[in-house]
Structures are given as structure tokens and as C-alpha cells.
Amino acid sequence: MQMRLHSELARHLAADSELSYPDYVVLVALTADPEGRMRLFELGQLLGWEQSRVSHHISRMTERGLVIKQECPSDRRGAYVAVTDHGWAEIRAAAPGHVDAVRRLFIDRLDAHQLDVLGDVAETVLAALEVERSGG
Amino acid sequence: MQMRLHSELARHLAADSELSYPDYVVLVALTADPEGRMRLFELGQLLGWEQSRVSHHISRMTERGLVIKQECPSDRRGAYVAVTDHGWAEIRAAAPGHVDAVRRLFIDRLDAHQLDVLGDVAETVLAALEVERSGG
DNA sequence: GAAGATTGAGGTGTCAATCTTC
DNA sequence: GAAGATTGACACCTCAATCTTC
Numbered sequence: 001m002q003m004r005l006h007s008e009l010a011r012h013l014a015a016d017s018e019l020s021y022p023d024y025v026v027l028v029a030l031t032a033d034p035e036g037r038m039r040l041f042e043l044g045q046l047l048g049w050e051q052s053r054v055s056h057h058i059s060r061m062t063e064r065g066l067v068i069k070q071e072c073p074s075d076r077r078g079a080y081v082a083v084t085d086h087g088w089a090e091i092r093a094a095a096p097g098h099v100d101a102v103r104r105l106f107i108d109r110l111d112a113h114q115l116d117v118l119g120d121v122a123e124t125v126l127a128a129l130e131v132e133r134s135g136g
Numbered sequence: 137m138q139m140r141l142h143s144e145l146a147r148h149l150a151a152d153s154e155l156s157y158p159d160y161v162v163l164v165a166l167t168a169d170p171e172g173r174m175r176l177f178e179l180g181q182l183l184g185w186e187q188s189r190v191s192h193h194i195s196r197m198t199e200r201g202l203v204i205k206q207e208c209p210s211d212r213r214g215a216y217v218a219v220t221d222h223g224w225a226e227i228r229a230a231a232p233g234h235v236d237a238v239r240r241l242f243i244d245r246l247d248a249h250q251l252d253v254l255g256d257v258a259e260t261v262l263a264a265l266e267v268e269r270s271g272g
Numbered sequence: 273g274a275a276g277a278t279t280g281a282g283g284t285g286t287c288a289a290t291c292t293t294c
Numbered sequence: 295g296a297a298g299a300t301t302g303a304c305a306c307c308t309c310a311a312t313c314t315t316c
Contacts, residue, residue, distance in 0.1 A: 001258040002138050003184065004265050022284075041298060048140065053285060055300055060283075077293045077298045105268060109260050117253040122137040124245050129140050132241060158306075177276060189307060191278055196305075213276045213315045 005105060012101045017094035022057055023066060024098065027091040030067065030083045037082035039072065066090060141241060148237045153230035158193055159202060160234065163227040166203065166219045173218035175208065202226060 010021045019027070029046050030038055038046075044054040058081055061067045066087040070080040083091075107115070146157045155163070165182050166174060174182075180190040194217055197203045202223040206216040219227075243251070 001261050005261060008265055008268060020283075039298085050286070051299065052287080052301085055298095056285075059300085072298095075294075075298080077291095079299075105264050106261055109264050110257060114253055114257055117250055118257065121246060121250055121254065125137050125141060125242055128241050128245050129144055132144060156305075175276085186308070187277065188279085188309080191276095192307075195278085208276095211276080211316075213313095215277075 008105060009098065009101055012097055013094055016097040017090045018064075019066075019090050019094050023061060024091070024094060026057065026061065026081075027066065027083060027087055028095075030081060031088065031091055037070065037080045039078055039080060041078070043081060061087075144241060145234065145237055148233055149230055152233040153226045154200075155202075155226050155230050159197060160227070160230060162193065162197065162217075163202065163219060163223055164231075166217060167224065167227055173206065173216045175214055175216060177214070179217060197223075 006021070013019050013021060013024055025047060026043065029043060030036060040054050040058065041051070043049070043058075044051055047054075049057075058067060058069065062069060065084055067081050068084050070082055072078040072080055110118075142157070149155050149157060149160055161183060162179065165179060166172060176190050176194065177187070179185070179194075180187055183190075185193075194203060194205065198205060201220055203217050204220050206218055208214040208216055246254075
């Protein structure tokens with residue numbers, strides 16, 4: 001189910017914009033930030049992505065003009081990623097349709113109790129994964 | 137949650153065998169078949185994979201000696217995929233640890249009611265996806 | 273023309289190695 | 295040495311085009 005829902009949502013995104021699903025979540029994270037920009041490692045932590053994944057993906061998005069990298073004065077190792085005007089335009093084009101599709105295909109199909117149980121399940125399993133990784 | 141669980145299960149697979157997650161599901165499907173082989177398009181339907189994905193992946197698995205392609209006498213367009221001895225050895229090495237991890241990280245963490253709700257949710261959302269795709 | 277399968281190109285994700293700065 | 299980031303190689307997935315056989 002998760003796989004098919006995911007493909008369908010990606011299909012809608014592609015129809016409304018030039019964004020892939022990973023592009024979309026990056027732009028949502030950045031545009032939600034008060035400054036509209038973020039360190040690369042912060043973005044990675046927020047999305048649960050590996051360092052190199054973040055780096056590769058931001059490189060591709062930079063080439064397409066969706067985001068731009070900026071130097072970080074306080075830590076010369078690091079860099080900021082900021083949304084460009086083009087990035088804003090794309091996310092504004094994509095967001096309504098995406099939110100709509102999520103409601104139509106997922107949230108609106110479920111009742112309050114089901115959503116509640118889903119939340120608990122996610123919490124429980126994530127906790128189990130934490131234990132596993134920290135050498136449980 | 138789904139993403140992190142998936143990565144963790146892939147990690148366990150890699151530790152116990154030389155199989156990726158896609159390799160694993162292919163071998164499970166093939167070894168579950170009474171004949172131990174299947175037409176490519178049947179495998180695709182069973183796994184919900186696109187044609188070219190099946191073709192590409194079976195090519196890679198063939199190169200690594202996990203499966204082998206056989207001609208189909210009754211339909212000269214088509215081909216069978218069959219598990220090799222090496223494929224059997226790998227799946228036997230991987231399966232117990234994988235089943236264990238799924239229980240430890242997922243099934244055993246949830247109670248009967250939660251599993252029940254998950255089943256209903258999956259059914260409901262898949263039905264909504266069906267409607268969407270068939271032009272709802 | 274439709275169905276089963278292959279191919280090539282291009283985006284995506286992971287791993288290991290590397291580089292610079294802290 | 296550790297942290298932030300990059301790179302290159304390779305596996306994976308999708309799309310569109312193609313080929314053969316039905």
C-alpha cells in the first residue's frame with residue numbers, strides 16, 4: 001500500500017510541477033524555515049537523510065535552479081542551502097495539488113480512531129528501531 | 137517510519153547474505169511457486185513491478201547467478217525465470233534473520249487490534265487508489 | 273494492433289573514500 | 295581526531311522507444 005500510494009503522489013507532483021518527491025520535501029523543509037535557508041546537515045537531520053544523499057540531491061537541485069548554496073561565515077567547513085525564486089514558484093505550483101491528493105487518497109478515507117492507531121504504531125516502531133540501532 | 141524500518145531490514149539482509157531487498161522479494165516469490173519458476177510478467181504482477189523494472193532486475197540477478205532465464209516453448213515472445221542453486225542458498229541464509237527482524241521490529245511490537253486496524257487501512261487506501269487510477 | 277520482453281538514458285540512493293576546517 | 299561536506303562508483307527505478315511474436 002505504501003509503495004502504491006507513494007507512486008500515485010509522485011505522479012500528481014509531476015503533473016503539477018517539475019518536482020520529484022525528494023525535491024518537494026526539500027523545498028517544504030526550506031520554505032518552512034523562518035530564514036528560508038538551512039545548513040546542509042540540518043536539512044539532513046530533519047529529513048532523516050544521509051550526508052551524501054543530501055549533498056548529491058542539493059547538487060542536482062542547484063543545477064536546476066531550485067535552490068542555491070551560500071557560504072557560511074561562522075563555520076568555513078559548512079554551507080547554507082536557500083530556496084530560489086524559481087524554487088518558490090515550483091513549490092507554490094505543487095503544494096495545493098499534493099495536499100489535495102494526500103487528503104483524497106489517505107486522510108479522508110480514514111476515521112479518527114484509525115489515524116490515532118497509525119500514530120501510535122509509528123511511534124512504537126520508531127522507538128524499537130532506536131533501540132536496535134543503539135545496540136539493543 | 138516506513139523508510140527507517142525499510143533501511144533497517146535492508147541492513148539485516150546485507151549482513152546475512154549478498155541479497156538486496158529487491159533480490160529477496162524476487163527469490164521469495166520464485167521459491168514459493170510450486171514449479172520454482174515463473175513468467176517474467178507474472179512475477180511483475182505479483183510484486184506490483186513495472187515490466188522494465190522486472191527485466192532490468194532479473195538481468196542483474198542473472199549476472200550474479202541467483203536466477204536463470206529459460207525459453208518458453210508455448211509462447212516464443214516470453215521467458216521463464218527460475219531460481220538457481222546459488223539463489224536457493226542465499227535465500228536460505230537470509231530468510232530466518234529477516235523474518236526475525238520483522239517480528240522483533242514490527243509485528244511483536246503491535247497488539248492484535250493495531251494489526252487489525254493496519255489491515256483495514258491498507259485495504260481502504262488501496263481501494264481509493266484503484267478508483268483514482270481507473271479515472272475516479 | 274496488442275502483449276511479452278529488452279534496451280538506453282537519466283534521476284535517485286548508498287557506500288566508502290576523501291578533503292577541509294574545527 | 296571529529297564534523298561538515300563532496301566525490302565516484304555502483305545499484306536501483308522510471309520513462310520512452312524498440313523488437314519479436316501473438
